[in-house]
Amino acid sequence: MPHTYTPLLIEQADLRLVRLPLLSPFIISTGTMTEKVFPLITLRSGGLEGYAEGVMDPTPDYLEETTEGAMDLIRNVFLPQIVGRRFANPAELEAVLAPWRGHRMAKAAVEMAFWDLWAKSLGLPLKVLIGGVGDAVDVGVSLGIGPIPGTIDRVRAHALQGYKRIKLKIMPGHDVAMVRAVRDEFPDLHLSVDANSCYTLADTALLQRLDGLDLDYIEQPLAWDDIADHATLQKRLTTPICLDESIRTVVHARHALQSDASRVMNIKVGRSGGYAEAIRIHDICAAFSVPVWCGGMLESGVGRAHNIHLSTLPNFSKPGDVSSASRYFVRDITEQQLEATDGRMPVPEGPGIGVTLDHTFLESVTVSIERFGA
Numbered sequence: 276m277p278h279t280y281t282p283l284l285i286e287q288a289d290l291r292l293v294r295l296p297l298l299s300p301f302i303i304s305t306g307t308m309t310e311k312v313f314p315l316i317t318l319r320s321g322g323l324e325g326y327a328e329g330v331m332d333p334t335p336d337y338l339e340e341t342t343e344g345a346m347d348l349i350r351n352v353f354l355p356q357i358v359g360r361r362f363a364n365p366a367e368l369e370a371v372l373a374p375w376r377g378h379r380m381a382k383a384a385v386e387m388a389f390w391d392l393w394a395k396s397l398g399l400p401l402k403v404l405i406g407g408v409g410d411a412v413d414v415g416v417s418l419g420i421g422p423i424p425g426t427i428d429r430v431r432a433h434a435l436q437g438y439k440r441i442k443l444k445i446m447p448g449h450d451v452a453m454v455r456a457v458r459d460e461f462p463d464l465h466l467s468v469d470a471n472s473c474y475t476l477a478d479t480a481l482l483q484r485l486d487g488l489d490l491d492y493i494e495q496p497l498a499w500d501d502i503a504d505h506a507t508l509q510k511r512l513t514t515p516i517c518l519d520e521s522i523r524t525v526v527h528a529r530h531a532l533q534s535d536a537s538r539v540m541n542i543k544v545g546r547s548g549g550y551a552e553a554i555r556i557h558d559i560c561a562a563f564s565v566p567v568w569c570g571g572m573l574e575s576g577v578g579r580a581h582n583i584h585l586s587t588l589p590n591f592s593k594p595g596d597v598s599s600a601s602r603y604f605v606r607d608i609t610e611q612q613l614e615a616t617d618g619r620m621p622v623p624e625g626p627g628i629g630v631t632l633d634h635t636f637l638e639s640v641t642v643s644i645e646r647f648g649a
């Protein structure tokens with residue numbers, strides 16, 4: 276007799292606000308982060324729990340979404356549509372969220388929690404369900420802005436730990452001279468820079484000075500909501516441009532690829548509406564022979580585990596930003612410590628994303644908790 280599958284009933288959901296202190300401030304062109312504040316979603320079914328976190332910031336620094344705005348939408352619009360309903364697979368849930376425009380980070384938090392729950396209900400690691408392979412992924416680090424001597428020390432320390440690419444955050448006044456000093460010290464290192472949208476085409480001459488420094492790519496030099504100017508800039512540079520903020524949907528990815536605005540692409544599942552769209556972005560990049568890598572948003576162990584599973588897809592051929600959690604947090608909210616060794620981050624084992632919550636510690640960093648469903 277054929278086995279029949281019963282769609283998964285989402286019985287209950289928790290929406291938490293979590294506040295995790297950072298070990299040291301993380302400085303990028305848009306501002307300084309001293310703590311990681313994020314919504315954490317738990318979806319429950321048949322004694323199982325699926326988890327995901329939102330990657331939006333309290334203020335719209337990186338993209339337009341905000342923590343409070345996302346929580347309002349999740350609380351009042353998304354969760355009322357899915358709690359108490361059955362879904363046979365993540366695509367059915369994605370279809371429920373699809374009519375609402377934008378808010379890709381808020382949607383991702385819900386969609387990703389369902390993937391974790393669904394994978395657990397099938398008893399499989401999440402990577403297996405998306406077609407990923409391997410037990411570990413290549414990783415690099417993203418280093419915040421700081422004085423040149425300290426930056427050189429941090430680069431050396433991370434290179435010695437075996438990280439496979441070092442990304443330097445840049446902004447006006449902390450760019451060419453700093454990158455040149457690092458390159459002079461480490462001639463053979465895989466180096467990249469990330470501007471987080473702080474330049475314009477008027478800075479073309481400055482950005483061209485980076486061309487001689489043998490960078491793997493220049494990440495998001497121009498406006499977060501622009502692709503066309505990046506295509507113009509790419510014509511004036513030999514270093515590949517890598518888009519991050521500009522890519523929230525597969526349509527953005529297609530426009531970037533068709534206009535040669537992004538010869539490498541940063542994929543963040545948490546900024547793209549979830550796995551379904553992130554995989555579409557991955558696939559269209561593969562069709563254009565454009566390599567991708569997994570970006571990060573200083574995620575806790577929950578978001579970090581999701582990023583690691585996504586990174587097992589075949590076109591993730593460059594090291595991602597999914598470095599050791601201990602670089603950011605004194606203590607994480609997961610029982611598993613996600614740590615890289617020699618530039619390799621192990622894929623957490625077990626069903627779903629493979630991490631469990633450290634409930635005692637989580638309670639101590641939970642600002643608020645709301646429950647939906649019986």
Ligand code: OSB
Pocket residue numbers: 303337416417469471519570571572573574596597598
């Ligand atoms: O642009 O990739 C980015 C952190 C916050 C906001 C934007 C970005 C970043 C990072 C951090 O680069 C990467 C990490 O999670 O280690």
Ligand code: MG
Pocket residue numbers: 469471494495519520541570
């Ligand atoms: Mg970036």
